Amino acid sequence: MVNFNGTLLENENAFLDPSNRGLHYGDALFETIKVSGGKILFWEDHYFRLMASMRILRMEIPMTFTLEFLEEQIFKTLRAKSQLSNTFRVKLLVWRKVGGKYTPKDRDVEFLISYEEITTPFYILEESFYxxxxxxxxxxxxxxxxxxxxxxxxxxxxxxxxxxxxxxxxxxxxxxxxxxxxxxxxxxxxxxxxxxxxxxxxxxxxxxxxxxxxxxxxxxxxxxxxxxxxxxxxxxxxxxxxxxxxxxxxxxxxxxxxxxxxxxxxxxxxxxxxxxxxxxx
Structure with a gap:
């Protein structure tokens, strides 16, 4: 299950435009986020890092991209198939819309949220040889x-x-x-x-x-x-x-x-x- 611009899609039905700028030019950002027990860990830090990074890359930040909106989109995605009491590795990916070559025609963005379940709700000491x-x-x-x-x-x-x-x-x-x-x-x-x-x-x-x-x-x-x-x-x-x-x-x-x-x-x-x-x- 993924969340593409607010629409939930089964993985096998998800798609990317063949002209996707993230694919062609690396014109994309992502956040890797841990969700544990129904809580996004360090969510404000993730959000403000994403906003700062989008500004540095001269992406147009939508008015809807509030802290609350993106948090709800993450939980919307997780609730569709999983129990929020579980632990997840969530990836929030943002890229500039299709158009242009190196110079984008449109500075607006699209987003994709995907996730996988993981087994460690808390941070533990890994003592295996490394x-x-x-x-x-x-x-x-x-x-x-x-x-x-x-x-x-x-x-x-x-x-x-x-x-x-x-x-x-x-x-x-x-x-x-x-x-x-x-x-x-x-x-x-x-x-x-x-x-x-x-x-x-x-x-x-x-x-x-x-x-x-x-x-x-x-x-x-x-x-x-x-x-x-x-x-x-x-x-x-x-x-x-x-x-x-x-x-x-x-x-x-x-x-x-x-x-x-x-x-x-x-x-x-x-x-x-x-x-x-x-x-x-």
């Missing part, structure tokens, strides 16, 4: 566009293929300055004693929803100092802990990078506070 490596075949370009959740994710696709072929669980992406930017599916944090470091947005990392939550939580923890500064690959093997954040999994501790193995004590502290934050809104 090994990562650098992906160095291609680089993210630092700057504002790289911080957006656009559908231009070919580097993430190629990095994921590389990880699978080489039996890694994830890879870290670099920018053109050879600084560590993010993981294939989330933001990266390094723990070194009482200092916790994450790459800044101007290095090209995704403006992640969970990244924002973790930064806010750390701001309330006096035992730690957070630094948003560039991360060199050489720093990875000096860290006590590495962890990856995204809105679906929460916090994923890294077990090993090359010859270095990591603990997860800080992750355990943060997970407890993250679940409280998620329940509170």
């Amino acid at each position: 090994e990562i490596e650098l992906f160095k075949d291609h680089y993210i370009t630092s700057g504002l566009l790289s911080t957006l959740k656009s559908n231009n994710r070919i580097i993430n696709v190629l990095g994921s293929i590389y990880a699978e072929e080489n039996e890694y669980d994830n890879c870290l992406l670099l920018n053109e300055n050879k600084q560590v930017v993010e993981a294939l599916n989330g933001n990266i944090f390094l723990v070194n004693g009482y200092k916790i470091k994450t790459p800044p947005l101007n290095d090209g990392c995704l403006n992640g929803i969970l990244r924002k939550q973790i930064i806010a939580i750390l701001g309330q923890m006096p035992d730690y100092i957070l630094e948003e500064t560039s991360v060199s690959p050489f720093e990875l093997q000096k860290a006590d802990e590495l962890f990856i954040t995204n809105v679906i999994q929460g916090i994923r501790p890294v077990s090993k990078y090359r010859k270095k193995e990591y603990s997860n004590a800080v992750v355990k502290e943060l997970l407890a506070k993250l679940n409280v934050k998620a329940r509170m809104g």
